[in-house]
Amino acid sequence: MEDKSHREHKKYAADIDSISKAQARIKPYVHITPVLSSETLNSIAGKSLFFKCECFQKGGAFKFRGASNAIFSLDDEQAAKGVVTHSSGNHAAALAMAAKLRGIPSYIVIPKNAPKCKVENVKRYGGQVIWSEANMQSREETANKVLHETGATLVHPYNDGRIISGQGTLSLEFLDQVPQLDTLIVPISGGGLISGVAIGAKSINPAIRVLAAEPKGADDAAQSKASGRIITLARTNTIADGLRASLGDLTWPVVRDLVDDIITVEDKEIVEAMRYCYEILKVAIEHSGAIGLAAVLSDSFKRNPDLKDARNIGIMLSGGNVDLGVLWESLNNR
Amino acid sequence: MEDKSHREHKKYAADIDSISKAQARIKPYVHITPVLSSETLNSIAGKSLFFKCECFQKGGAFKFRGASNAIFSLDDEQAAKGVVTHSSGNHAAALAMAAKLRGIPSYIVIPKNAPKCKVENVKRYGGQVIWSEANMQSREETANKVLHETGATLVHPYNDGRIISGQGTLSLEFLDQVPQLDTLIVPISGGGLISGVAIGAKSINPAIRVLAAEPKGADDAAQSKASGRIITLARTNTIADGLRASLGDLTWPVVRDLVDDIITVEDKEIVEAMRYCYEILKVAIEHSGAIGLAAVLSDSFKRNPDLKDARNIGIMLSGGNVDLGVLWESLNNR
Numbered sequence: 001m002e003d004k005s006h007r008e009h010k011k012y013a014a015d016i017d018s019i020s021k022a023q024a025r026i027k028p029y030v031h032i033t034p035v036l037s038s039e040t041l042n043s044i045a046g047k048s049l050f051f052k053c054e055c056f057q058k059g060g061a062f063k064f065r066g067a068s069n070a071i072f073s074l075d076d077e078q079a080a081k082g083v084v085t086h087s088s089g090n091h092a093a094a095l096a097m098a099a100k101l102r103g104i105p106s107y108i109v110i111p112k113n114a115p116k117c118k119v120e121n122v123k124r125y126g127g128q129v130i131w132s133e134a135n136m137q138s139r140e141e142t143a144n145k146v147l148h149e150t151g152a153t154l155v156h157p158y159n160d161g162r163i164i165s166g167q168g169t170l171s172l173e174f175l176d177q178v179p180q181l182d183t184l185i186v187p188i189s190g191g192g193l194i195s196g197v198a199i200g201a202k203s204i205n206p207a208i209r210v211l212a213a214e215p216k217g218a219d220d221a222a223q224s225k226a227s228g229r230i231i232t233l234a235r236t237n238t239i240a241d242g243l244r245a246s247l248g249d250l251t252w253p254v255v256r257d258l259v260d261d262i263i264t265v266e267d268k269e270i271v272e273a274m275r276y277c278y279e280i281l282k283v284a285i286e287h288s289g290a291i292g293l294a295a296v297l298s299d300s301f302k303r304n305p306d307l308k309d310a311r312n313i314g315i316m317l318s319g320g321n322v323d324l325g326v327l328w329e330s331l332n333n334r
Numbered sequence: 335m336e337d338k339s340h341r342e343h344k345k346y347a348a349d350i351d352s353i354s355k356a357q358a359r360i361k362p363y364v365h366i367t368p369v370l371s372s373e374t375l376n377s378i379a380g381k382s383l384f385f386k387c388e389c390f391q392k393g394g395a396f397k398f399r400g401a402s403n404a405i406f407s408l409d410d411e412q413a414a415k416g417v418v419t420h421s422s423g424n425h426a427a428a429l430a431m432a433a434k435l436r437g438i439p440s441y442i443v444i445p446k447n448a449p450k451c452k453v454e455n456v457k458r459y460g461g462q463v464i465w466s467e468a469n470m471q472s473r474e475e476t477a478n479k480v481l482h483e484t485g486a487t488l489v490h491p492y493n494d495g496r497i498i499s500g501q502g503t504l505s506l507e508f509l510d511q512v513p514q515l516d517t518l519i520v521p522i523s524g525g526g527l528i529s530g531v532a533i534g535a536k537s538i539n540p541a542i543r544v545l546a547a548e549p550k551g552a553d554d555a556a557q558s559k560a561s562g563r564i565i566t567l568a569r570t571n572t573i574a575d576g577l578r579a580s581l582g583d584l585t586w587p588v589v590r591d592l593v594d595d596i597i598t599v600e601d602k603e604i605v606e607a608m609r610y611c612y613e614i615l616k617v618a619i620e621h622s623g624a625i626g627l628a629a630v631l632s633d634s635f636k637r638n639p640d641l642k643d644a645r646n647i648g649i650m651l652s653g654g655n656v657d658l659g660v661l662w663e664s665l666n667n668r
Contacts, residue, residue: 284618
């Protein structure tokens, strides 16, 4: 049974071998992040919740796992020309930081509306910022221009096997820390994180349930699951700036096959979860990072008969890069 | 050498034996809190910093260690009558929580000017709130009245051997997690935490340096150290609401003998440290909890020739109970 499942995962852009290799490759560079729990939140949720605090990862988000795997996978010749990406923020900072560690240049295309703290992170870590318009077309065109001028390697934020494998290391680490987990809740945007996590976690424990959490205002993954093909949205409308991307051709098959369900939540539920993170867990969590907690507290989770037997739930607090002023405003505009 | 130091500590209200027993007693109830580190903060400080995150302890502060040790030290007959304390907040919530765990009543005298989130914590954990005026005389008189009416046991916030032993468990846990620590920086108020930590840490490693961090506007401990006797201040003036108490007769001898130095810092340095905790470490830290980081970043630390060889510095992030609005205002009124 496990062997079969293992073989099946070979058809994706990552598998347990590539994830294990990523774990060994990035080990010298990443933090093993702690898992927090709170009896107060357990009693609110009626479940045992385990919070994997990737807000404490280098750069303040899980993205450094994939970025460092990509950077340290390059051969010396490729690496010398540097890397380029377009990103709404955390991947950009993570790539800049990993590039700095290897001593190679990074060219970061950032949309003009990106949060200030994320742009500052990129600069702090030595990334060369190149501005684009906020739409995906402008981001890709600008990145391509840089590619041609520099010969750098493109490292896509999620649609890249090296990235998926790197993000998947999170599941190996989490299940090692809390082996009794029966359910994982993972934010979904482009699908890089959840693809790596689903492949990694189900390779270790095929019975584990992997749920995605998605904003209602950017529910392309839920729509894609429902219709059996990639749906992209013309417009998104969510406060969670990190969750507006669409699935890629490498992440979609994993989401289609290995993600058990997608829980969609309202922005106000995300903001309430941020408040819980701050007031009860004492951690700074960005909107995108709080969505897993929002999902487990949502009515759609509680009403779902398939989720009744979920007991030990692992929640990915995927990142903590939120300007304090933005957090404050979010909580006051509920 | 170690034997001598061990015997010497017998003269205090706690020793390594009482701390070890406390550790075993409270183990089923407390969190082992994680230690965080940040290369960004290391490079700002020019030292290797290790942050012991007691903001993630139950109740959001280290106080639960001492409180649960006190509560579970009571015999059944004493316990049944409950406990009483007067406290500016974190000790109160911790005592209420520990009493609830043991199923006994707790009577909590709270000054009217205590921060809202701390009062709510007390109520959430089932403590019976009894209001007093903000001054120490009113707090003590009110507590004594409750004592006489109920027969409950007084558990002082810091001047109590059971409390000192419980807080001291923090040093055993921290040195187990980061054995290479050569210096500890601990907030000082009434001295319960630093007394337990100094006795515990120096019993394990007599060469370790234990420094107190104190607000300039409530520097009674620094003045006491300088003059060789307990000094109490008629007035304090600091934003750190948890650091306004005076040393007690049980904590003073430990501070006098075992605390190597006291670093005093300005309120604005505390606020800047809170900002670093939020933006870089991604943790919510109250003013009193951030003072250790403020101390290590202060000019008086950097200029002190005795501290030049401090390399691996353990910083107690002692608590995280700060209203978000208060944090936001603090950072904007610098």
